[in-house]
Amino acid sequence: MEMPQISGYQFEKIIGKGAMSTVYLALQESLGRRVAIKVLSPSLANDPIFSKRFIKEARIIGKLGHPHIVTIFDAGNLDDVYYIAMEYLEGGTLKERIKAGLTPNQAVTILCQVARALGQAHQQHCIHRDIKPANILFRNPGAALLSDFGIAKNTLDKTQLTAAGWRLGTPNYMSPEQALAKPTDARSDLYSLGVVFYEMLTGTRPFQGTDAFDIALKHVKEPIPVLPEPLGRFQPALKRMLAKDPGDRFANAEELVAAVQDAAAGRVAAVQDATADQTVIVPRSSHRKTGVTPVRSAASVEVPVAVPLSWRRVLPWVVAGLLAGLAALLAYWFWPALSTAISAVIASSG
Numbered sequence: 001m002e003m004p005q006i007s008g009y010q011f012e013k014i015i016g017k018g019a020m021s022t023v024y025l026a027l028q029e030s031l032g033r034r035v036a037i038k039v040l041s042p043s044l045a046n047d048p049i050f051s052k053r054f055i056k057e058a059r060i061i062g063k064l065g066h067p068h069i070v071t072i073f074d075a076g077n078l079d080d081v082y083y084i085a086m087e088y089l090e091g092g093t094l095k096e097r098i099k100a101g102l103t104p105n106q107a108v109t110i111l112c113q114v115a116r117a118l119g120q121a122h123q124q125h126c127i128h129r130d131i132k133p134a135n136i137l138f139r140n141p142g143a144a145l146l147s148d149f150g151i152a153k154n155t156l157d158k159t160q161l162t163a164a165g166w167r168l169g170t171p172n173y174m175s176p177e178q179a180l181a182k183p184t185d186a187r188s189d190l191y192s193l194g195v196v197f198y199e200m201l202t203g204t205r206p207f208q209g210t211d212a213f214d215i216a217l218k219h220v221k222e223p224i225p226v227l228p229e230p231l232g233r234f235q236p237a238l239k240r241m242l243a244k245d246p247g248d249r250f251a252n253a254e255e256l257v258a259a260v261q262d263a264a265a266g267r268v269a270a271v272q273d274a275t276a277d278q279t280v281i282v283p284r285s286s287h288r289k290t291g292v293t294p295v296r297s298a299a300s301v302e303v304p305v306a307v308p309l310s311w312r313r314v315l316p317w318v319v320a321g322l323l324a325g326l327a328a329l330l331a332y333w334f335w336p337a338l339s340t341a342i343s344a345v346i347a348s349s350g
Contacts (some may be wrong), residue, residue, distance in 0.1 A: 004039050004081050011037070020044055020150060021054075025088060028073070035073060036089070040082040051082055057149045058084045060126055068117035070137065070147040089145060091138025098133055098199055104231060107200035108264045110136070110144045112257045115193060117146040119253030122186040125155045129184065131192035132173045133199065155185070171212040171219075172205055176244050179216035187246040190256055194241025197260075201231050206242065220244070233263045 003011035009026040015036065016023035026037045044050040058075030074085040094110065102110075114136055121128060128149060135148040151169065169178050175191035177184055198206045206225045207218035224242045227235050237259040243249045250256040 004037075004083070006037070006078055006081060006083055009035070009037060009085070020050065026085075028085065034088045035085045036087065038084045038086065042080065045077075045080045045082055051077070053150065054082045054084070056154075057152065060149050060152050060154065061086075064117075064121055064124060064126065066117050066120040068113045068143070068145050069120065070145050086147075087139075089137040089139050089147075091140055091143075093134050093138070094136035094144065094196070094200075095133035097138070098203060101203065102200050104201060104234075105264065107197065108260055109142070110200065111193065111197050111260055113144045114146055114196075115190075115253040115257050115260075118186070118189050118193065119257075121146075121152075122189070122253060127153045127155060127184060127186060128189050128192075129153060129178070130169050130173075131189055131196060132170050133196060136196070153184075171215045172207075174216055174219055175246075176220045177246060179219050185246065186252065187249045190241055190249055190253065191243075191246075193256075194238060197234075197241065198225070198227075198238060201227065201234065233266065234260065237263050 003024070006026075008029050010029060011024050011026045012034075013025050014022060015025045019041075021038050021040050024037045024039065026035055027033070028035050040050065040054045055075065055077075058072055061069060062072045062075075070089065071087045072084060073087070074083075076083065114131075118128065118131075126149070128146070129151050130148060131146075135146065137145050137147050139145055169192070171179070173192040173195045175184065175188040178188055195206060207215055207222055209215040209218055224239055227238065237256070240248065240250055240259070241256065250259065
C-alpha cells in the first residue's frame with residue numbers, strides 16, 4: 001500500500017485502521033522521534049463534515065493536556081491529506097489486555113486513570129462519546145491513556161456536524177440515550193466506562209446480541225447483570241455507572257473514582273433493605289483526612305436509658321400495700337360470721 005506523503009515525516013508502516021482513518025508509525029525528522037500519525041480516509045477527505053470533525057479532534061485533545069490523554073504534536077492538512085501527529089504508545093490497547101486477563105486491582109487502576117482523564121475533558125465541556133477498550137492505549141503497563149476523540153463533542157459549540165437522529169459511538173458500549181439518539185452529556189461517557197469496567201472484571205461485555213440493534217436494545221431495556229460473588233463489592237458502583245436513567249448515575253468522574261476506590265479497599269458495604277428491596281450503600285470508617293469533623297448519624301447517637309427507682313426506697317410501700325389489701329380481703333371473707341357472732345354477744349349481754 002502506498003504511504004501518504006507529508007513533509008517532515010517518514011512513514012514506516014500501518015499500526016491501526018478504522019472506518020474513518022488509518023494510523024501510521026512515522027519518524028518525525030526534525031526531532032528524530034517516532035510518532036503515530038492518524039490520517040483521514042481519502043474517501044472522506046473531500047467531505048466538509050468529516051474534514052472539519054477531524055481537525056476539531058486535534059484541537060480538542062490539544063486543549064485538554066492531561067497525563068492520561070494522548071499528547072498531540074501536530075495537525076493539519078497537505079492538499080487532501082488531513083493528519084494528526086501524536087505520541088506513539090507502544091504498550092498496546094486495553095482490548096488486548098482484556099483478552100490476556102486483568103486482576104481486579106489492575107482493572108480499578110485503569111478505570112480510575114481513564115475516569116480522571118474524562119473528568120478533565122468534562123470540566124472543559126468535552127464529551128468523548130466513544131469510550132471503548134480499543135480507544136484506551138498504554139504508554140507503559142501502568143499508564144493507560146484515553147485516545148480517539150474523533151466524535152467528541154464540545155457542549156459549548158453549537159455547530160452541528162452530525163445529521164439529526166444519527167447514533168454516534170460503538171453499540172457494545174453505547175449508553176441508552178446514545179442508542180436512542182437522544183441528547184448526551186458527561187454521564188453518557190461514565191456509562192460507557194462502566195461497560196468497560198465490567199468487561200475488565202469479567203472478560204465479557206454485560207450486554208451481547210446478534211447485531212447492533214439487538215445490543216443497543218439490551219442497553220436500553222435489559223437489567224444490569226450481577227457480578228460473580230468474588231467481585232460483588234463492585235456491584236453497587238457498577239449499578240450506578242450502568243443505570244438506565246442518567247440521573248441515577250454518578251454526577252461526575254470524581255464521584256465514580258471515589259466509589260470504586262472505596263469498594264476496592266472494602267470501605268463500603270451493601271446492605272439489603274428488606275422492606276424496600278433496595279441496596280443501600282453504607283460507608284465504613286476510613287482514615288482519610290478531610291479536614292471536616294464527621295457528623296454522627298442518628299443511628300449512632302447514644303440515648304440514655306431511664307434508670308429504675310431503687311427497690312430499697314419503694315419496698316416498704318409495696319409491703320404496706322400488700323398487707324392492706326390482704327386485710328381487706330380477709331374482712332370481706334369473714335365479715336358475715338363475724339357480724340353474727342357480735343350480734344349474739346350483744347343479745348346475750350342484754
